[in-house]
Amino acid sequence: MTRSAPVPAPAVREMDIDGEVTLFHEPTQTALVLNETAGDVWRLVDGERTADDIVRLLASSYGAGPDDVRGGVEAALAQLAAHHVVDLPSPG
Template sequence: MAPVSRSAPAPAAAVREMDIDGEVTLFHEPTHTALVLNETAGDVWRLVDGERTVDEIVRLLASSYGASDDDVRAGVEAALDELVAHHVVDRPPSG
């Protein structure tokens, strides 16, 4: 996987966020699909704003979780990969 630390992922324009029973649920209008996020993916989603880089998201969550950046990075990357695969996050090319 190519390094993406400098990229700033952003929410896709056609996504609506809903809180259903305390869980973040994202609805992608073009495909009419809903995605219920687990706790980690929900934490990542809340930090995706098109301004924060992946490294910044990792640092913020590591601090929040009381863990090292290295321990958190794989979970953040996996969550971002899933969010991108479901078309709810746009991830610009690294660089």
């Protein structure tokens, strides 16, 4: 069975520092300060919502079309995964 929704990595701690979302990945001892869009994406990553769900929610929130926000959501998810704070769905 493949997972269809991104999931926060279990070893990540979220902190609010000066109004910005900062993620701390304990195994690598690294911190990641998120920009506003990445912070919005992070807040919606719950293991239940798919990337398409996140796109739809943010498009509605921003008053934009899904195609207008899809690239930013996909880029944010890719960066979060590259920093080991989000596990992306298995292909297939």
